[in-house]
Amino acid sequence: MKERQKAIIFDMDGVVVDSEHLWAQAEYEVFTALGVEVTEELALITKSMTTIGVASFWYERFPWEKTTLQEVEELVISRVIALIEAEHCEIAGIKLFLMQLKAKGYKIGLATNSPYRIIPAVLEKAGIADYFDTIASAEFEPHGKPHPGIYLSASKKLNIDPEYCIAIEDSYSGMLAAKMAGMKVVAFTNGGSAVDLSLADHIINEYENHEMEAFHALL
Known part of the structure; x- marks a missing residue:
């Protein structure tokens, strides 16, 4: 059989x-550029979220103007890809x-x-x-x-x-x-x-x- x-x-x-440290770096760079106060305590909450979920999380606390959640998500993704390609990970x-x-x-x-x-x-x-x-x-x-x-x-x-x-x-x-x-x-x-x-x-x-x-x- x-x-x-x-x-x-x-x-x-x-x-x-x-890649978790690469995600943390990319998210820090993108969200701080939008005026978000990224703290270690709050970032820990987002670790298991989807990318759009993370964008929504920060927007609810530190709303920014002009850039959509989808555009922010794409910025994070692009930065993560660049870091993955550059790192031995x-x-x-x-x-x-x-x-x-x-x-x-x-x-x-x-x-x-x-x-x-x-x-x-x-x-x-x-x-x-x-x-x-x-x-x-x-x-x-x-x-x-x-x-x-x-x-x-x-x-x-x-x-x-x-x-x-x-x-x-x-x-x-x-x-x-x-x-x-x-x-x-x-x-x-x-x-x-x-x-x-x-x-x-x-x-x-x-x-x-x-x-x-x-x-x-x-x-």
């Missing part, structure tokens, strides 16, 4: 590429890890709150575009994470039921989204994390030298 097809679905920021070992998953017969997906325009820049930077069977961006969803919609969309595109999917996440909101979609969750810490990992079925600190057996045991 043929073994059932299974999938690994990756978050992007903090899981495929170490791909997560160590990600390419080999994807190769190993492919060799084991897993389908590979990407499910991110980031706008779609950033995704090709990230995958090309890391040299891993060819390993992904499907891509899902919250830009095309009614709601971003922690809503499960983006993970349900990814599993539907892969034609694999959520119960046979593992999500790799680095944030609590992402783990919650995957859990609510009915998936197993692997938390990726990249060597250290202050995030609540209580929803994780398994935890990995790095991709290099990680044993594949733990993944097989989850599904």
